[in-house]
Amino acid sequence: MEHSNEVRKILNVGVITVSDTRTFETDKGGKAVIEHLNHIDIQVDKEHYMIVPDDKADINHAIHKLLNDNVDVIITTGGTGVAKRDVTIEVVSSIIDKEMEGFGEIFRYLSYTEDVGTRAMLSRALCGTKENTVIFSIPGSVGAVNLAMTKLISQEIHHIVHELNK
Template sequence: MIDFGIITVSDTRTKETDKSGQYIQNAMTEAGNTFIQKYIVKDDSQQIVDAYNKLLVSSCKIILVNGGTGIARRDVTIDTLEPKFIKIIPGFGEYFRQISIEEIGLKALVSGATAGITDSDQICYLLPGSTNACKTALERIILPDIDHLIKEITK
C-alpha cells in the first residue's frame, strides 16, 4: 500500500463537483493504496504551492495534481510545480500525450501533463483536470507502473 494525496486545481470545482479528484481517490484506493489528504485550490500559484508543501511533509509517496495543465493564461500548475522537482520523468508526459491522441486527437498536444520527483522522494504527477484524462493516466500509466517507480526512487 502506498500513501497518496491529491490536489485539484480549479477556479470552479468544489468538494461536491470535483469529479476528477474523486475519481483519482477511488481508483487509487481500489488499487489498494492509502488516501491521506485532498486539497481543492484555485488556479493560483500560492494556493497550489501551499497545498503541495503540506503534502511534501506528509507520509505521501505519490502526489496527484489535476487541473491547470493546459495553455490558458490561468493554467499555472506546470509553471508553478515543475521547477520544484529535483528530477523530471519526461516519458510520462510524452506517453500520456501519445495515448491521449488515440482518444481525443491532436487536442492532446496542448496538455502539459508531466511528472517528477520531489525533494522528499515522492512522485508527483501533474494531470489535466478532465476526468477522462485522469482515468487514462491512472489506468494506462500510473497504476501499472507505480510499484516500479516507488522502488526506483527509494534505491
C-alpha cells in the same frame, strides 16, 4: 517485472485538484483519481485530498504541505493546459528535482490515439520527483484522469516509489 505493483508497499498518496470552480461535491476528476487508487488498494487520507484555486501560491502551498507530510506520491489534476490561469505545471516544474519526460510524452500519445485526437497537443501533463516523492500532474477532465490512471499511474506507481527509495 521484478518491481511491479506486485511489490505492495503501503503508499501514502496526496491528491490536489486545481480549479477555480470545483468543490468537493463537484470534483469529478479528483474523485476519479481516488477511485482508481482504491482499485489498487491505495487509500487517500482525508487531509491529503485538497482543492485549491488556479493560483501559484496556493498550489505551491498545497504541494509543500503534502511534501512535509512525507507522502510517497502527489497527484494533481487540473491547470495543465495553455490558458492564462493554467499554472500547475509552472509550479510543479519549480519544485521537482528530476522530470520524467516519458510520462508526458506517453500521456500525450495515448490522449491522441485513444481520447481527444490532436487536442492532445494542448496537454502539458508532467511527472517528476522531489526527493523521495513522485509528483504526477494530469489534466482535470475525467477522461484524461481515467486514461492517465489506468494506462500509466496505476501500472507504475509502486515501481516508481520503489526506485526512488532503493
